Amino acid sequence: MTITRKLAAAVAAAALVLAGCSSELPAEDPPAGGDTSAPDATQSEFFDQAEYERQLGFRDAQPLGPADKPWEQMIQPEMVDTTQYKKAGGNYHLCFSNAAVNNPWRQVGFTTMQEEVKLHPEITKFTVLDAEAKDDKQISDIQSLAGQNCDAIIISPNTTATLTPAVEAACEAGAPVIVFDRGVNTDCPVTFIHPIGGFAFGANGAEFLTEEVDAGGKILALRILPGVDVLEQRWAAANEIFSESDLDIVGVEFTDGDAAKTKSIVADYIQREGQIDGVWMDAGATAVAAVEAFQDNGVEVPAFVGEDQQDFLRMWVDEGLTAVAPTYPTYQWRTPVIAALKILNGEEVPSEWVLPQPVVTQSDVDQYVAEDMPPLHYAMCGCEDMPGYPEPWK
Amino acid sequence: MQEKPLPVRATPPEPRTRRFALTPTVIVYLALVVLLIVGSVLVGLRGGVLLDQAGLLNIFTRATALGLVAIGQTIVILTGSLDLSVAYLVGLTSLVAAETMAGQDGMIVPGVLLALAVAAVVGLVNGLVITVLKANAFIATLGVALILRGYLEHNYTGPAGDVPRTFQHLGYDRIGPIPVAALLMLAIAAACWWFLTRSRPGYHVYAVGGDIEVARLSGVRTRRTILTAHVLCSVAAGFAGIYLASRLGSGAPYVGTDAVFDLESIAAVVLGGTLLAGGRGGVVGTIGGVFILATLDTTFDALAVDPFFKDVVRGVVLITAVALYARRMVGRSP
């Protein structure tokens, strides 16, 4: 024990002594991650009134750009000049640090991104490092990409606060940095691409239930797991809306994204409450299992909030459910590639590229059902018109 | 470095082998060299360089956190025990360190010490459950892991705490291509090597793992040895948590479980030639195992291999290596 204690002190001391040698630590000049991350990181309550209102505002705003290509649209953009990154002549080397491909959403998205790259002959090399959902590996990955002569670096961060320093380091390497999906606590990337956001997603579902379910109706909220910012925002918004409604939230449960556990939890609630009038979910991966729990218990399926996975959309149509599917569109995986090329062409891009976030409703669900696609394929992939479709997604 | 993988006391002397005996430790390092050569060739064929500055930096960085956890895991495995709670403990200690520091330079030392103290307490609990409650190490540490998980899930919803910039140098500084933290990890490995092969409690670790009854009869305080091993293992995991906190800039509850440190560290230890049943092996082999895993990772990244394929290779490598060691051991014993 004394050895380890001494070593502990030595660790700190040695770090200070050796600090002079060389460091991957980004320079302090831009607002450092450590400083800005503090309020966000320690905040356990994920609700943010201003951001909530901003996102609800985005929902009603008219996006700019071609309506048939939502992945190129932008909502209320503030354009930035990118001439400093202009590099003529094509032969681009694009680099991508991916958080993971460990779930169907990311799988569909990554496939879409790879196909998007194929559309552009000027991209001659596309280097991808997969962090396998490990923050520490993604930090190394980004460092590694920063040293590989990339013409642009695309980053899909695994977590927000912890990857901020690595993204700052990548920015200092010189190539333009594009962040999408989850954000980071720094504005050094040229553009940050994301759909409207978790508050809007959560609100869409919750508003649907307040409209469809009578006052006093019993609502069961199913969440995947705590602590994931994107999912926490969805619940925070829904919770806000529910708390102002007359609905009775009988339970908020974590399912771990496990279909069997979801089914068991829903069955327990059906038995405990006698009747459930609406189900809100923060992600649709287990929506079908939840619907089946009602069917297997011989109870009518209540109003449901799902997502745009094919299995849920098919069930929705086949069973004539009353449902809504907010989406976190996978077509956003196309946008970073498009943005990278714009930047390398010296064209303006928005500093925050907010993509529209469609909602599948009773009236248009039919057009999103694709019988021949896998059950966990996401309808909102924006990939139907791509040359290779549908083979790579199958 | 040369290592005596055999206990000096309390086990029968090994029959003398020829001078260049292929002990598991030697095999590990031979395999590492072969892997580096094959990897360099394959990456070279694709027009890249594996062992340039960035490549070396990558390998060392990847080896650091896993190395720290695996060093500790080696000690408990040598006693015939095992620790499945390290993954959650790494997350917990990263949070303790980052939250104590709270962005202030003055709190670095208290943060580090508190994190190590928390780790030591968890190790003590592991050890007590095993020795006093007589629970099998697998279940005891799985139980403690579940309790830690409950604590983390109940109290945290994501990264928390704030590591001051000064301390982040620990995670980011390097000398040439070698990160300072990797050197510190190797220093800790060397300290453990010394402890295991040159100190009396270290001999006892091998004795207990070799045959606990024989050890007890020959006067070794087996209970104390197992307790010490578990405390040291947890402290090593604590170091990993502190290192990751400095690297991430904050504490993260799932940093250990995302990296699957529990199973990965056990894999690295047995890959390094330590017998899962205890009594044979050592830290030197473990470090070799860790570097094999890190090199595999880096090579696969350079070759743009599908991440799912990596798991397949890791599994096959693990089984093959241990099968190889088992064969040699059978071949050598009369």
Add this chain to the structure above:
Amino acid sequence: MRLRLAEGTAPVLVVLVALLVGLAIAGPAYDSVEGYLALLKRAAPLMILAIGQYFVIVSGGFDLSVGALVTAGVVIAARMIDGQESATAWVILLVLAFGLLVGLVNGLIATKLLVPSFIVTLGMLLVLDGAVFLWTGGAPRGALSEGFRQFGRGSVDVPVLGEVPYSVLILLVILVAAALFMRSGTGRALVATGDNDQAVSLSGGRVDRLRLLAFVLSGVLAAVAAILLGGFAGVSAQVGEGLEFRAITAVVLGGVLLGGGRGSVVAATAGALSLEALFTLLNLLGVAGALESAVQGVIIIAAVAYAALGPRTRFRTSRQPAPTQ
């Protein structure tokens, strides 16, 4: 009969009865047969996994690959069936054969190459997790047929009891078969192998074959669990996540000694049902999900401590000849 029950079975049955009584008090659904049948249906896959894990543990090993095997089974079934009803029968056979094959490989590596089962099955876990998703490109493909799902989802009308889920019937058949098997000479030899393999070997038992058999049984039963879980909840990439640890926990909760040589299969199964009943009860009582795992941790430590410390006191009080086996 009394002796058999006495060997570690009584405590877990007491715990189980207590939990079931708790359920009856806490949940209105548990005042009828259907409520308990629903619980059994939910618990059936874990109970079947626990039976398989019991064979391996009692003979002195571990099987960490069952969770990955369950996922593999479901993903393979979905891709091979691809929604076609006509493919159901042969795909079910395929999944069972796959489980058998994985068990065989585990067993052969553990017995012939002398790799500790913990490592073999850990390696197998990695290989299966990687290979299955390498094959399907990261996410499950295809769909299960209604016929396939019947086993985990459907039920059959039984006189007196009413609608009994297929999975409960399958569980009962397997449990009875396992209990009979453990009474046979082979079953007893399996336990003896875990207790002292050299003694078994000296008295003419084929230790390697017995251990191999345990792994094969575990693999096949994991495939059965995959069929039931896929049927119960549909295609999912996470269906088997963590099941290996839960199955081991269940077996240990049933008083089976890790390292082998002691414990009964009925108790191991009861351990699995207790675990599932505990989760249900915690859920009914509204215990926060986060604390669930902490409660589980405390309970398994307590169970093992009891099992380890209990027998010594028993030994002292009753010095019957040949207290084990």
